[in-house]
Every structure is written in C-alpha cells, then in structure tokens.
Amino acid sequence: MRTTLLLVYCCVSLFYFPRVYTASVISEVRLTGGNGPWEGTVEVYVDGSWGSICDRDFDLSDARVICRMLGYKREIQIWTGAAWGQGTGKSLFTSLSCSGNERSIGSCGYYTSNCYHSQDVGISCVRTNRPETTEGIRLIGGTGPYEGTIEININGVWGTICDKQFDINDAMVICRMAGYTRAIQAFSYAYFGHGNGTSMLTNLHCSGSEDHLDSCGSDGWYASSCNHDHDAGVACLSNDRKNITQGVKLVGGNGPYEGTVELNVNGQWGTICGKTDFDINDADVICRMAGYHRALQFYTFAHFGKGNGSIVLSNPQCSGKEDIIDDCGSNGWYYSGTCTHYYDAGVVCQRNFTGKFTTEDASGVAPPYDT
Template sequence: MKGLGALSISLPVAGSAVSSFAPVRLVDGPGRCAGRVEVFHNDKWGTVCDDNWDFTDAKVVCRQLDCGMVVSAPRRARFGEGQGPIWLNDVHCLGTEAALSECRTKGWGVHGCEHGEDASVVCSGSGISDLGNLRLVNGSDPCSGRVEVFHDQRWGGICTDGWDLAEARVVCQQLGCGVAHSAEGSAQFGTGDGLIWLDAVECTGTEGALFECKVKFWGAESCKSRGHAGVMYLDLGSSEALRLVNGPHRCAGRVEVFHSHQWGTVCDDGWDLNDAAVVCRQLGCGTAMSAPGLSGFGEGSGPIWLDGVSCLGTEATLTECSFKPWGHHACNHVEDASVVCSGSGIASIPKLRLVGGLGKCAGRVEVFHNNNWGTVCDDSWDLSDAAVVCRQLGCGVALSAPSSAQFGWGTGPIWLDDVSCTGKETDFFECPAKMWGSHNCHHGEDAGVVCSGERIESSSTEKAGDTGG
C-alpha cells in the first residue's frame, strides 16, 4: 500500500462522516474479500470497533472493495485481534455510501473498545458462502459420516484438530439432522481422496451454520493430525434414529425414524401427547405442545415404519414404547404423525411484521426469534406464503409476494428459508421451512408481501419497522 500516506484526509466532526475517502482492507481471512476490517488513516492501518456493526455497514465495505454482496458481518474479532489504533467506532452507514469513511461515526480514534471487539466482514467474493454446500459421506445413514465442504469445484474434508461435539452440533443443525451424538475422526469414516479444505474450526455449538464459526480456510496445510472430521447423529442403539422433518427447525415437524438403512414415517393411529412427549424428551426439545396427525407438516415418502404407537409418556426413547412390528401398518402418508415441542420456540414467537413499506400491510417480511428480528429468504417464496402472512396480520388477501429485497435489504439474521405454505395455515409458523437460521441466502434475497388490507400509497400510516417488536 505504498504511497497511501500521501492521501489528503480531512479531520472529522464527531457524529459525521470521518472523511470523504479512506482506504479499507480485510485482513487474516481466506482472501481479500473476507477478514478483519482495517482502515488507513494518519499513515497507519487500524481496526473498527464492532459496536452497532451490522449488515448495512458490511455492505459498504464489500462494495468499496468490489467483493460482491454481504454474506455476514461478524463481531468479536472473528478473524483475530488487530494491532495498533482502533480508528472507528459506532459506524452507522445508510448502505449507499461508496466508502466506509463516508458513514457516520464517533470520529477517528474515539472509542471505548479493545481489539477483542474488532469488526469483520465476509463478502460473497470470498467463497466462504461455499460452506453452505455441506455433506456427510461414508456413513450408515444420511446424518452420519465424514464432513465435506464444496469449494473450487471439489469436495474436501475438515481437519480433526480441535474438532469436538460443539462443531458436530452445528453440522447436524445445518443439515437438519437434530442432535449430534459424537464427533468422529478418520478411523470411523475414512479419508476419501485426502483433500482437506478447512482447519482449526472453532464453534460454540449455537451457530446456525458452519461458516459462522471461526475457521482457517481453503487448503489446510497446517493440519497436524491429517485426520478427517466426522459426525454421528444421535442413535437409539442398533440402526434406529429419530428426527422431526419439514418444521421451522429441529424441534417441530413430521416424525421420522431410521430403520434398516432407510428413513420412514410414523402412522397417526392412536398418536397422542404421550407419544409426542417421548419424542420431545429424546431429542432434547423440552415438553410436547401438540401431536398433530394427518400429515400436519406434509406427507413423507418411503416406508411407514411404525403404527399403533402407544407410549406411557415416561419412556426415554420412542422404541421403548409398544407398537406393531416394524413396517406393519394399514396407513398411507396422509396419516403421517407430527410433533411440536416447547423447545421449538413456536409458542414464544407469534411475532411477525412487515417493514419498509408505506404501511403495516406491505413490506419486507420479518419474524422475531431468539430475541432478534430477522428476515425470510425468497427461495420458493410465493403467493401461498404471502397469503398466510396477510391473514395473520389482519391485512386481507395477498396481492403480491415480491422477492429480491424489493422493500430494501434487512439486517441481522436470516431466520427462515424455503418456506412452503399451502396458503390455508392460520399461523405463519405452522408452514414448513428449514430450521431457524439455516439458509444459503443473503439479504438481497429478502422476501416481501403486499396485502389488500392497506394500500402501499397510505403514507399516513407509520412504517411497521418503526414500531419495534
């Protein structure tokens, strides 16, 4: 960056843009489009504090570096702690600025932060979003095996150095496989062609996807063990396993059991809260809230493994209950049994709003989960989904279901993806979707709704986004 010190940079007024332009870079990531944010000022590179750091700020950085769209805006020194000055704090960008230094801040060097709060950015040009392409191979069932990610047109493994149950939990959650039973190494699932893409993965276990964890990327020559990480899904002794499918996350959905190397469903004959209680307990999902029958979360496929299930409600696993022999039934998939557990959060998330329109009945769809408002990805988004939103908000019928962030890019988490409503549901959270936070989207794909109950020309109505949650 020779010669950068010769740039003329004006001194800022607190609360205003810090300069017309200052160079920016991303450091300690896998390439120039992901890493810790650093800006050049007063002949020195310095970092940015993560106070109020969000997608809108990261969007400006990605644009300034010509790195595509925002994948995430990590905080807490995700790519390591910087050194030297902390130049910026309380960055507030509109998202339209050409450079980070055009955004409002406290002013150069004014902060109460430390380097453990350094802000970071991951842009689509980094390739980190490739971690959405994740699979398990060489296992005995779809939710066990060697973990592989797809990058540079090739599948590769993850180094076992530091690999433990926290990382395995995130993989299982991202793949919709429920609870991780163990974090395995090469001895269990082999090494494939030996290629290792990722090293030093560090997850807390609460992340919704692997790319949210700390990790060394693409070509992990530092892998000391040369071992390949794997995952074992929670099994029930022998080959049976249990999961909930097509719900908004792992604690609500159609009940499926794994038997004889194949996933299958449970018939709803006699299905009740006692049976559901056992499923919720077994999956670590709290207590049973409801036990829907008649394929409440959609019809399954493949075998119907269990029928006539009769639990006392105190059993530790579903296979301890009485039922007909495996595969013996007089049912079809219209009768598939389902469960909603308290751990799903459905009871605590009746919160839904439309943001960015000119009234409460048009705008970007946002849902409240885990104490945060977040958006909905537009994958598969259509009028059936919009119809449920309009009905729930008392806004009449759906006029359109705009995609591609027609009402502006949201910030924070993308909570739901692949929403698939029939249009008849009374509650948006009854619709099938991927697990909370599991997606392969960015905010440029935020879903929207326009309802008939209040025309978007009604400018006298306060924006939904201004009402809070």
C-alpha cells in the first residue's frame, strides 16, 4: 500500500511540478509560416533551441503577451491545430496561463508539454504601423447580399460583431457601409449562422447617422468575449426597392379578398404573426394595400391555414389610416419571438375592389401589389 502511494505521489509530482523557464531563459519568440512577422506558429527560444507551444488551453491573454514580446499592439486571433504549419524542435509548453499583463511568457504559469506538433498554436497580432480601422464589410448566410451575419475586416483579418447591445441604429450604419440605404432589422444569436474568424467588436453604440463604424462608440476593437453563438446580423433594404414590402396577397380563402396574409419583403414571401395585438386597424391597412376599401374581419391562429416562408413581421401596430404597413409600428421585421405559423394572421376585405395599391419603386415605375 505504501509503495502504491509513493508511486502515485511521484507521478503527480512529475506532472504538476515541471521545469520552470524564467523570463531570462526565454530569450526570443517568433511567428513562422504566416503572411508576415506579425502572424504564424508561435516558437520560443529556450536553452539554445527553438520549440513550439501547445494549443491546449491557449487563450487571448496568452496571445496578448506574445504579441507584446514581439513589439505589436495586441492580438487579433488564435489559430489552433498547427494552422500555420508545424513548428520546429520540441513542443515546450502546454496550458499556458497568462493574465495578459505580463511582459514575457516566462512570467506566466504553464506545464511541460506532452503535445504533438499537430497541436502547435499560432496567433495573429495587430501590426503597430497600421491604424485599427474597418477595411471591409460583408454579409453572409442570407438569401441575398443585402442580409446575413456581419463580418468586418480589421487590418486584413475578417471577424464578427457581438450581438450584445446591437440594435437597429447599429444596423443602419452597417447597411450604409455595405452600400444600402437603410436597415430593415437587426438580428442576434447568429440568426443567419456563425461567422468566421474571431468576435472583434462588442457593445457597439451608433446613433444611426454615422457613415462608418469607426465613428461609433464601443468597448474597443478585439475587446469582445463573445462566441459565435452571439454573432450579430442585419437585413438591409435592397437597392432596387423603395419600400420594405413589395407585395401582399391573401391565400387560402374563398377569393382574393380573404385569406392568410403574406407579404413580400426584400423579394421573399412570408407571413404576419398575429399572436398579440393584430386587430381591425392592421387589417384595414392590409386590405387597402391589396386594393380593397377596408377590412370586414381579422383572424389569428391561421384561420385560413398556415402561410408560406418565414414570419416576416410581428405584431403590427397600425392606426388604420396608413396606406402601407411599412408606416406602422411593430415588433420588427423578421422578428417573430415565440411565434410560429400557428399564429398566422388573416383578413377578410370588403369585396368592392378599388384597384391595387401602387407605390413607386427605385426606378420610378409604379408596380402593382400582387394578389
């Protein structure tokens, strides 16, 4: 029994009390295999030879210290799995534990590595001779280039925006940068799917009038602790459209004057959530858009059957005087909350057809609303 305990103590001691490399012993650090000296596989010079660092438990605080050792402002991104190629020599450290304030990784905690070079970690640093500005923007994962998860290019590296405090004012600036006139809706929780790279920006504070993100307040570039489950997204008004809704039709009824309401938003058909607040005033506006004088009745709970597409509008709040539902308040375009097609709104319009409501599109042509 005593022999067993001694063996266990010996093994635990070997694992938890590795050789310590001090800051003076770690004389150099370099990044190899990248597009420049600011990025690549991390290698450190110890006892006369170069070695690598294992990606196990490696985080942004560790990367920040290495970038500082190299003379760069700070880290942009971590690369695992020898993304920039395998390093040379031995894998020296694993579970590096820096606070981010150290001047050298020799002042950080770590264990002696038993990793393979296939686990070599790499990093990208912010280049000191370049300002931290947004050099590009794109929207991915949507049904067209006007919507999707937001990706921004900072100093040549693509990343995402955290949805924390992200709202329609921020979305307005994003859409303007992407070449569109305005935003329809801001999205959270990776609505259009996960983006690429790292989360670069959080707590964005735009008034909505700015032409560029760099003019908005935030917690700072690279300060985000979000993961990609919180990637922000936007839907912008397509440039070939003047209004958000380009069509309305009533489906499932006994004629074109009644049925489940379907709206065409940015070229995609979808329904209205009638779970709460949908009333005769909202129905009046829908009927007017469809070319009828007024509404006789409104329905919720998919009275005429479930509609098609996604839920494109939730709980409109019309006074009944509006000519188009774009002018009504609502919980937001595309926003459905806990809604499903079970709550699709429907209307019955007065049959005296007055002619379809028309609105000028961006080209000046007046297209009819669909029925």
